[in-house]
Amino acid sequence: MVYKFETDRLLLRYFELSDASRVQDLAGNEEVARTTLSIPHPYPDGAAEQWIVNVRQFSEKGERYAFAMVKKEDGLLIGTVSIGISKRHNHAELGYWVGKPYWGQGYATEAARRILQFSFEELHLNRIFAAAIITNPGSYQVMRKIGMKEEGVFHQHIFTWGKYEDLVFYGMVKADYFRIK
Template sequence: MALQLETNRLFLRFFELFDAKMVQELAGDEEVARTTLAIPHPYPDEAAEKWIETVRQSSEKGDSYAFAMIKKEDGALLGNMSMGVFQKHNRAELAYWVGKPYWGQGYATEAARRIVQFGFEDLELNRISAAAMTKNPGSYKVMIKIGMKLEGTFPQHVLKAGSFEDLVFYGIVRSDYFNYT
């Protein structure tokens, strides 16, 4: 299945094996890994290739959609914008990371807005949620900018690098999305 979405500055396409080196380089940055729930540090060799194959299979089944964020201007891979789909409940969870050289430039907001549109308009989901560590305001500011509402804070919800971290949860339902856009 070849699916590509587009924004003003980005192409959002499925990951290919040739992306693995850049995924490892960008996601493997200690500051990126420190503020994400699932990215390890150090990033193991061959982990990117395994991850890409896993997410491609999940996309084919409709269980999740992991998009490489590609800068139109120069073809650079900037990060990942994913949506894990829970088909039984007609909902999804948004997750993303952006390589440190591209922080603070609005790419995550632009890509997240387009993925949420895909979720509600193409997949006809009823709800999309996202979570971030409280120490990562850049991440939850993206959630606010795309119309998600704060749903709660879960103290010491995850163990990351030996420390328990608080998570904030945001979400948006279909009716609010269509009223927001």
């Protein structure tokens, strides 16, 4: 099944190979890469194309959904929001990034809120969680704004950019989602 969602300002749709150069441009920004857990820097040629092929295959299996965040007003791709699903545990990890020119404008919150709704109301998942590098308060502010609660800090959990970084984890279960909806 192919999913496509609209919010007030965004269209969330599957990625197309024609999006690859835009993904590489946005994700290739060092400041964007420094705020994420998995974007390489420098961003290698061909990596965006391979990533798009991979996420399309994962979505066909219902294992991972990655959506392009596209501004409705001008059709410009500005970032991504995704969920990686564990069918065995009926939960998913939420992830997102937004291109630097679009930081601080509420796009990640808007997209994440819609994907939370999709996760609980359409996929019937029981739990959604997310992690952010502790030095990226913008990311965990998104988690707070959509109603997720802080669940803890994993000290020196990842090694990135030449040093160990703490990760802060947030989560929400289905019952809490429907209680605050």
